[in-house]
Amino acid sequence: MKRIFILLLSALSFLFLPAQSLFESALDLPTTANEQTTKLSLGGFVRGSVYGGAKNYDLTSTFAELALKTRFDKGKAFLESDIRLRKAVFFDENVQMIQLKELYAGYRGEKLDVLLGNQIVSWGRADGFNPTNNITPNDYFFLSADPDDQKESNFMLRMKLRFIPAVELELIGIPFYQASNYRYDLFDMGENVAFGSEIIPSKDLKNGTLAARLNFEFPVAGWSLSYFRGYDPYHGFDVQSVDWSTGLPLLTNVAVSYLKTTAGADFAIPIGKSVFRGEVAYNITKTIDNKMYIPLPDVSYVAEIESNLAGFTMVGQYIGKFVPDFSALVFPVLSDPLNSTAQMQYTNELIDYENRLFNRRIFNQQEKTNHAVSLTVNKSFGYDNWNAECTAYFNFTSDEWLIRPKLIWKINDNLSAAIGGNYMQGKVKTLFGYSSTVMNGGFAELRVTF
Amino acid sequence: MKQIIILSVLLLGSFSLFSQTAEEISKKSTDAIDVGNMEMVSTIHIRDAKGNDRVRQITTASKTYGDVTKMLIKFMAPADVKGTILLVYDYENQTDNMWVYMPALRKVRRIVSSEKGKSFMGSEFTNADMSKPSSIDFDYQTVGSEIYNDRSCWEIESKCKTEAIQNENGFSRCVSFIDKANYLCYKVEFFDFEGKLHRVQTIDNYKKQANGKYFAYKMAMENVQTGRKSEMITNQFQTGSQLSESVFTPAALEK
Numbered sequence: 001m002k003r004i005f006i007l008l009l010s011a012l013s014f015l016f017l018p019a020q021s022l023f024e025s026a027l028d029l030p031t032t033a034n035e036q037t038t039k040l041s042l043g044g045f046v047r048g049s050v051y052g053g054a055k056n057y058d059l060t061s062t063f064a065e066l067a068l069k070t071r072f073d074k075g076k077a078f079l080e081s082d083i084r085l086r087k088a089v090f091f092d093e094n095v096q097m098i099q100l101k102e103l104y105a106g107y108r109g110e111k112l113d114v115l116l117g118n119q120i121v122s123w124g125r126a127d128g129f130n131p132t133n134n135i136t137p138n139d140y141f142f143l144s145a146d147p148d149d150q151k152e153s154n155f156m157l158r159m160k161l162r163f164i165p166a167v168e169l170e171l172i173g174i175p176f177y178q179a180s181n182y183r184y185d186l187f188d189m190g191e192n193v194a195f196g197s198e199i200i201p202s203k204d205l206k207n208g209t210l211a212a213r214l215n216f217e218f219p220v221a222g223w224s225l226s227y228f229r230g231y232d233p234y235h236g237f238d239v240q241s242v243d244w245s246t247g248l249p250l251l252t253n254v255a256v257s258y259l260k261t262t263a264g265a266d267f268a269i270p271i272g273k274s275v276f277r278g279e280v281a282y283n284i285t286k287t288i289d290n291k292m293y294i295p296l297p298d299v300s301y302v303a304e305i306e307s308n309l310a311g312f313t314m315v316g317q318y319i320g321k322f323v324p325d326f327s328a329l330v331f332p333v334l335s336d337p338l339n340s341t342a343q344m345q346y347t348n349e350l351i352d353y354e355n356r357l358f359n360r361r362i363f364n365q366q367e368k369t370n371h372a373v374s375l376t377v378n379k380s381f382g383y384d385n386w387n388a389e390c391t392a393y394f395n396f397t398s399d400e401w402l403i404r405p406k407l408i409w410k411i412n413d414n415l416s417a418a419i420g421g422n423y424m425q426g427k428v429k430t431l432f433g434y435s436s437t438v439m440n441g442g443f444a445e446l447r448v449t450f
Numbered sequence: 451m452k453q454i455i456i457l458s459v460l461l462l463g464s465f466s467l468f469s470q471t472a473e474e475i476s477k478k479s480t481d482a483i484d485v486g487n488m489e490m491v492s493t494i495h496i497r498d499a500k501g502n503d504r505v506r507q508i509t510t511a512s513k514t515y516g517d518v519t520k521m522l523i524k525f526m527a528p529a530d531v532k533g534t535i536l537l538v539y540d541y542e543n544q545t546d547n548m549w550v551y552m553p554a555l556r557k558v559r560r561i562v563s564s565e566k567g568k569s570f571m572g573s574e575f576t577n578a579d580m581s582k583p584s585s586i587d588f589d590y591q592t593v594g595s596e597i598y599n600d601r602s603c604w605e606i607e608s609k610c611k612t613e614a615i616q617n618e619n620g621f622s623r624c625v626s627f628i629d630k631a632n633y634l635c636y637k638v639e640f641f642d643f644e645g646k647l648h649r650v651q652t653i654d655n656y657k658k659q660a661n662g663k664y665f666a667y668k669m670a671m672e673n674v675q676t677g678r679k680s681e682m683i684t685n686q687f688q689t690g691s692q693l694s695e696s697v698f699t700p701a702a703l704e705k
Binding site: 022023024043045108110113120121122123125146148160162165166168215217219222268270272273274275306307308311313383384385410412413414416449450 | 489490491496502504505509510511518522524527528529530532539545547549554555556557558559560561562563565568569571572573678686688691692693695696699700701702705
């Protein structure tokens with residue numbers, strides 16, 4: 001990390017004067033102060049959002065939100081912020097909060113960018129499913145009209161080195177781990193299952209994240225190679241304790257993070273009027289003592305095609321995962337029904353089996369090879385004042401599916417409305433099976449942008 | 451998408467007038483407004499039949515390197531698209547390359563070319579209107595002469611050669627009014643697939659640039675079937691561009 005900080009300091013020390021063209025000077029709100037150009041841009045939106053209709057909640061999520069976005073530039077130095085003020089009722093709980101969606105300072109030069117602060121990073125050329133994007137945590141239970149609302153920032157040092165305009169090396173150092181947010185405590189998992197406080201790595205630099213991405217973008221194609229080493233925001237669960245005091249086992253599950261190394265690659269190639277995209281990640285984990293919250297090493301991949309047909313933009317994806325060391329879990333057998341020790345052992349084995357199975361569902365490692373497909377169809381019409389989109393997803397391995405239609409109406413230049421729905425279905429004890437009681441439903445949003 | 455400022459008014463043909471063919475007239479008309487590298491700031495007003503007004507503002511920079519014209523379009527208004535940047539590599543003889551940066555996505559995304567007949571930013575202009583037409587796609591004919599705004603003009607018709615070209619461009623044929631004195635085009639009438647008049651484009655406020663070429667600071671497009679009208683006004687314009695080639699790259703879009 002020392003090297004990174006030295007680079008940052010040296011980069012900020014030689015800010016120089018820019019020459020402005022009409023294209024550059026026309027942007028934002030330029031004022032001239034001394035010899036350096038200063039720009040200040042303020043914008044954002046206010047929205048009201050309602051999401052409800054699930055089995056467990058009439059209104060799952062309702063909130064009013066102000067997003068205040070600021071961008072300030074002076075020469076090569078800049079700051080960027082996205083601050084949210086939110087008053088909400090999420091899952092029948094009152095929430096009033098200030099969220100720093102993003103807040104960072106930086107230097108942008110011809111060959112080098114240095115950015116420090118809370119940022120959201122989106123790696124990977126595929127849409128929606130990005131196996132190479134392990135940096136940004138998500139709040140999967142922030143329910144709104146826009147799935148991108150679930151992205152959360154991390155404090156990081158981020159540098160981009162451009163050797164030539166088409167080749168860029170990105171380096172990221174994240175000192176402190178931040179987990180994605182699951183709310184499995186909201187699911188109907190039985191009265192004998194409770195959730196305890198998550199176990200996350202201590203705030204030591206040795207538990208930080210290092211990531212690098214070498215990106216190539218040429219007219220004929222774009223591709224990248226990436227590396228990640230750190231704790232995965234997408235964590236697993238462990239059984240912290242089993243309480244037998246009532247005679248029946250009461251389980252306390254806790255979220256536990258795990259260390260992994262990922263080598264990734266992606267590409268996008270235009271062919272005719274289509275773009276072919278792909279992404280692959282080799283995830284290396286060490287399953288020390290066969291911990292259930294650590295996934296097996298795997299290869300995750302996405303193949304995608306995007307085309308325009310009769311005014312419709314269509315994105316079709318195949319999403320797969322190969323688990324080389326996969327072995328099926330063995331359902332425990334009660335060896336002697338009349339023996340209390342055997343009964344106890346059987347119950348413990350059953351608890352272990354069920355929770356391992358649960359983690360494998362979270363990690364989509366239910367078979368040696370796991371297959372899913374998705375299709376998104378999007379069309380703008382009425383002079384771009386209307387936009388309709390529908391995403392469908394089907395997991396062949398687990399037999400789960402999801403459909404998410406959405407319609408946006410731009411009422412005028414500043415006012416828009418969105419309505420839609422989210423419906424998922426899965427067998428008993430599958431992720432979608434659990435989620436559907438909380439996350440199924442319709443949503444509506446009214447937004448004023450400024 | 452080559453040179454957003456050049457309108458598809460330049461239609462070639464075989465009919466000869468005063469020893470000039472329609473093709474030659476159109477070629478001269480193209481040359482008259484071919485300003486080359488440029489930067490500009492434009493505002494588009496979109497008015498529906500009820501008089502409701504929507505406003506779009508864009509900045510554009512275009513520069514040619516060898517056989518490719520590289521163009522940047524940055525959306526400045528309305529607020530919900532502010533910060534979106536489109537980068538287009540326009541080639542003479544191959545499919546364009548296009549990338550878009552949307553602040554909400556936080557990454558540059560390679561996209562496929564939009565259909566030419568699609569509305570440009572929700573206006574009455576289409577993507578085809580913003581592009582230089584491909585001369586091999588049309589049959590050309592000089593269909594007459596007319597005095598338009600006190601100027602003696604040729605009326606030159608361009609007709610799509612195939613149904614596929616019609617569908618791609620969004621019209622079956624169009625008639626351009628080209629000034630006999632200076633080869634500037636002042637009006638274009640577009641006809642739908644059934645041959646009915648669909649849209650009428652008017653072009654005003656030509657100004658001669660330092661390089662001897664002309665640039666139109668005001669264009670309007672009226673849909674005579676719906677009553678909608680869009681007006682594109684160029685607020686600032688300059689020939690040439692100070693931007694370096696590194697700015698016309700996908701990596702620079704995030705800046």
